[in-house]
Amino acid sequence: MKGVFPLEEKLVPVVCPYCGVGCRLYIKSLDGYPRGIEYAKDIPGISNENGKLCPKGNAVLEYLLAKDRLKKPLKATEQGKFVEISWSEAIKEVAERLRAYSKDDPNAMMFFGSARTFNEPNYLIQKLARMLGTNNVDHCARLCHSSTVSGLKAVFGAGAMTNTYKDIEEANVIFIIGHNYAETHPVGFRYVLKAKERGAKVIVADPRFTRTAWFADIFLQHYPGTDIALLNGMMHVIIKENLYDEDFVRRRCVGFDELARTVEKFTPEYVEKITGVPAELIVQAARTFATAGKGVITWAMGLTQHTHGHDNVRLAATLSAICGYQGKEGCGVSPMRGQNNVQGACDLGVLPNVFPGYQAVTDPEKRKFFEEFWGVELSGEVGLTVIEAAHAIEKGKVKAYYVMGENPVISDANTNHVLKALQKLEFMVVQDIVPTPTMEFADIVLPAAAMLENEGSLTNTERRVQWSFQALNPPGEARPDWWIVSEIGKAAGFSGDGARGFRYTSPEDILREINACTPQYRGITPERLKSNLAGIHWPCPSEDHPGTRVLYKERFLTPDGKAHLAAVDYRGPAEVPDEEYPFLLTTIRYVGHYHTLTMTGRSRALVKRWPEPLAEIHPEDAERLGIKTGDWIKIETRRGAYPVRAKVTRTVKKGVIAVPWHWGANVLTNDALDPVSKIPETKACACRIAKISEEEARELMKAVPKVIPEFEVVKG
Ligand SMILES: Nc1nc2c(c(=O)[nH]1)N[C@H]1C(S)=C(S)[C@@H](COP(=O)(O)OP(=O)(O)OC[C@H]3O[C@@H](n4cnc5c(=O)[nH]c(N)nc54)[C@H](O)[C@@H]3O)O[C@H]1N2
Ligand SMILES: Nc1nc2c(c(=O)[nH]1)N[C@H]1C(S)=C(S)[C@@H](COP(=O)(O)OP(=O)(O)OC[C@H]3O[C@@H](n4cnc5c(=O)[nH]c(N)nc54)[C@H](O)[C@@H]3O)O[C@H]1N2
Ligand code: SF4
Ligand SMILES: [Mo]
DSSP states (O other), rough: OOOOSSSSEEEEEEEOBBBTTTTTEEEEEEEEEEEEEEOOOOOOSSGGGGGOOOHHHHHHTGGGGGGOOOOOOEEEEEETEEEEEEHHHHHHHHHHHHHHHHOGGGGGEEEEOTSSSSSHHHHHHHHHHTTOOOEEEEEEGGGTTHHHHHHHHHSSOOOOOOOOOHHHHOOOOEESOOOOOOOOOOTTTHHHHHHHHOOEEEEEEOOOOOOTTOOOSSOOOOOOOHHHHHHHHHHHHHHHTTTSOOHHHHHEEEEEHHHHHHHTTHHHHHHHHHHHHOOHHHHHHHHHHHSSEEEEEEEEEHHHHTTTHHHHHHHHHHHHHHTTTTSSTOOOEEEEEBBBBBHHHHHOBBBBEEEETETTTTTTTHHHHHHHHHHHHOOSSSSOOOHHHHHHHTTOOEEEEEEEEHHHHSSSSSHHHHHHHHHTTTTOOOOOOOOOOGGGGOSEEEEBGGGGGEEEEEEOSSSSSEEEESSSSTTTTTTTTTHHHHHHHHHHOOOOSSBBBOOOSSSHHHHHHHHHHOGHHHHOOOOHHOOTTTOOOOOOTTOOOOOOSSSSOOOOOTTTSSSEEEOOOOOSSOOOOOOOSOOEEEOOTTOOOOTSSGGGGOOHHHHSSOOSEEEEOOOOHHHHHHTTTTTEEEEEEEEOOEEEEEEEEETTTTEEEEEOOSSSSGGGGOOOOTTTOOOOTTOOEEEEEEEOOHHHHHHTTTTTOOSEEEEEEOOO
16 A cells, blocks of 8 residues: 555545544545645535534544554454464464364354444455355444334334435424433534524433433433333324324335324323333423424434344334325435444445345245345345344354454453353454454454545445545555455455456455445446545435435335334333332443544544543432542442442433443443344443442453453564
8 A cells, every 4th residue: 555645745534533423524634634624615515514523433544543543453462462473373263263163164154344443344254255155245324223223124124224314304303212312423413403593392211311411302211221112102292183194004114003002002101111202391392303393303222222122123213104204205204224334334235134235045046036136045044133243252152253443342242251162263354453352252353444535435424425536645554444354355265257266456346246236226337436525325226317216205115115104002111110229221332433442532622622431320329329520339230240430410310320331331232132123222221230349340440341442562
């Protein structure tokens, strides 16, 4: 990659490597080294109008310059100790090991794609897994919006956001549930504020009084895990008072009678008992939402990360449909995708049940298409999901992991279980940009170029596919993800021409192959993306198609074309408070930090402003336990203990405690799964709390994996 840039200053348009809003910015570079950023004020139609960025986007260069960036392939000599090796050695070893598993038992391998990198390497990782004989390929969407994908598929026939930011701006009511919009999609939140300025009403449902709640006209503070009751309660009122869109329901929905029967008992008074939300507020929210004429529902992890996440999502979609808020501008459902390219990773089949374009592996016709396309026989057996894979290691079924850009030691629920499982692996490859605690278990480490150091396409939460150009040189011998997977694919023996092998010379080659096998991306060619910086919204079925803003104008994607309304009785979280563990724990995010801190944790500016996690606890609970703001406390669940300082605040309800998970709080969380989407319940579990001394805290900290680890590396 070196030498691409002559000594001149460049201004390169890229996409922010953090969240799913997909903001654009320019990187100013000299000879491939960063000199600063500039706002993309001059690009019409992008999601960040006027080029505005949030704190993470503004600090985007710091982690790239981190001293501990991975620069050479590494091989473990023992756990957590490495020696540098050459790329050819690394690729040969990985390819030979994968090839051997492929021969003996392909399902002993598990592949992780990455919502943090481009569409092209994600397409390749699933192609590699499948050509090696397994559908064991998944990624962090499982921990995130898998229940959105399954829930929306059940109701509307497909799992993506049905609208765009423009529709949020044009709505008359925006119902934000389980989504701290102002902190987690800060630039996207500007569209909510614009709608509000126009007079739109904002309803927020969250167990915490969040920064988003500050902007609410109606705030519903329910207990974590009680969303089914809340949504049923709103629909009870809407049906009882005849506020639903009868015509839309008759023409375009099925299942209304059963829905009406099921929500019958969810009177506002009954729902108040379950959720803690005053009955009159439920009535007010229901009336405001249903009578606005144009309405949008947005949600994120507060709704999805539950053992009933699939049902939560089905009910949110059902609420939208009965109000007739589908298939038109200013309406729709907006599950805000989290990672910069989680939408793309899902679209391109980094999921154990579907090929690119959500084509089921179990469908013989789709399988036949890909068998001919890739030139190999393919498995029709649905593969394992992220958490299922960790359990399969324990049973000796899964023996090898290839992890491209994920950090399960910090991000998976129930860390202690993950650690135990990873220890048992025979072979693990980690492909990342910096050392992570997951790397401790790696046999081979492959240094990847970060997003701004290579190029490709990625898909934001609005289904907007954009091209991000190479702005900088990667450090040392770090290489683009697409290059690494291609080399391994070739070395594993897949050296056929075109789609039958991995002989790519650029990400453009790969995107053209994606165009050929992914119906939604058919017309989204590299040429079009590179000349149109605002990108194209899929579905885009041909090269002369402009892309699609609003889905389902005529029909839904279910087999009969109708919305399948959900009727669901109430159930709460898998674990509820009891005498031993009397508090309800939920896990949250800060605006200035991102996930497992591999990037924001290496930014001095962000760490200075957001130095540590604080557990939010209600004043009455704190008083009873003798806890003051700043005191160390121990949070304990059936799975582990976590030391953290307390923040006494009325943002949470009595009996609830909220802790950011960025620094390792998954030692506490419950890995109980939603039976349909297989998402773990990271938003609600039972815990107990005790005040501790600083020494005790330090002692307990030893059992929590270090987010920024240091490993011994012998130079090659
Ligand atoms: N700054 C920042 N931005 C991010 C990320 C980040 O790490 N940092 N991550 C990105 C990713 S991948 C994602 S998926 C999104 C996540 O975005 P969000 O989902 O907005 O983030 P969270 O803070 O995890 O959870 C949202 C809210 O859910 C509430 N909640 C907890 N339990 C419940 C419940 O039972 N019901 C309801 N209705 N609400 C509940 C919490 O109080 C919290 O305010 O953010 C993206 N953007
Ligand atoms: N308790 C609790 N747990 C949660 C959540 C929660 O709300 N509560 N949220 C869940 C959610 S929504 C999500 S999305 C997951 C996220 O889970 P992860 O995806 O595991 O978390 P990240 O920190 O985003 O990890 C991405 C990894 O990719 C690396 N990386 C960054 N850029 C590149 C690149 O260009 N190439 C390569 N090869 N690697 C790169 C990063 O350094 C990092 O190690 O966590 C989940 N875990
Ligand atoms: S809102 Fe998201 S995409 Fe935009 S600058 Fe912030 S982190 Fe980046
Ligand atoms: Mo996410």
